[in-house]
Amino acid sequence: MFFAIRLKWERVTVSMKGFVKSFGCALAGILYTLRTQRNMKIHFAAALWVVTVGIFLDLTAAEWTDITLAVFFVLAAECINTAVEAAVNLCSPHRHHLAKAAKDCAAGAVLLAAMHALLVAFFILWPKIIRLFQL
Ligand SMILES: Nc1ncnc2c1ncn2[C@@H]1O[C@H](COP(=O)(O)OP(=O)(O)OP(=O)(O)O)[C@@H](O)[C@H]1O
Structure with missing residues (x-):
């Protein structure tokens, strides 16, 4: 039970990290466009x-x-x-x-x-x- 919850929590953390990383990349793209265009x-x-x-x-x-x-x-x-x-x-x-x-x-x-x-x-x-x- 404890391990199942921990595994689930780790999956949530990993997917959250992926989401934050994608968000950062998208923001970098907008800033790049703003800076160069x-x-x-x-x-x-x-x-x-x-x-x-x-x-x-x-x-x-x-x-x-x-x-x-x-x-x-x-x-x-x-x-x-x-x-x-x-x-x-x-x-x-x-x-x-x-x-x-x-x-x-x-x-x-x-x-x-x-x-x-x-x-x-x-x-x-x-x-x-x-x-x-x-x-
Ligand atoms: N490799 C290429 N081969 C043929 N025509 C090109 C090429 N690169 C640009 N052109 C032509 O020159 C035009 C201007 O291209 P450029 O790369 O300077 O983009 P731009 O529209 O000036 O970009 P910006 O929004 O940065 O001013 C293009 O719309 C295209 O008609």
Whole structure:
């Protein structure tokens, strides 16, 4: 009985260590993207601005859901773009049309996510800002 509990506890500890390690790796990836990619810094600054304006405009829970989804979608797309760039640079240091396709498609994904974020900001924030200045 004692050994069974101890074995189970050790398994929990080991899986917790694995979880903490994966979390650390994921955080390192985000920080690497933030450190090396100018666009990620711009996205982060834009996200901070949107959150500040959102707090000021007293958004509803549904509006916050849309805004945060759009923000995290852009940040995640930028991390994936950085991963693709790093992998392509590693595998294909010389110019190749497939390397170009991979990088261009990854950049396209970021552009689409950013356009979506702009639309969401426009539909949610813009009418509120207009109303605020009409008062
Ligand atoms: N190995 C390659 N072969 C062919 N074309 C490439 C290659 N590497 C980059 N390119 C082309 O140059 C463009 C810019 O590539 P680069 O590696 O500078 O990425 P970037 O988009 O400038 O990244 P960043 O977000 O860091 O500015 C790519 O989108 C692609 O069209």
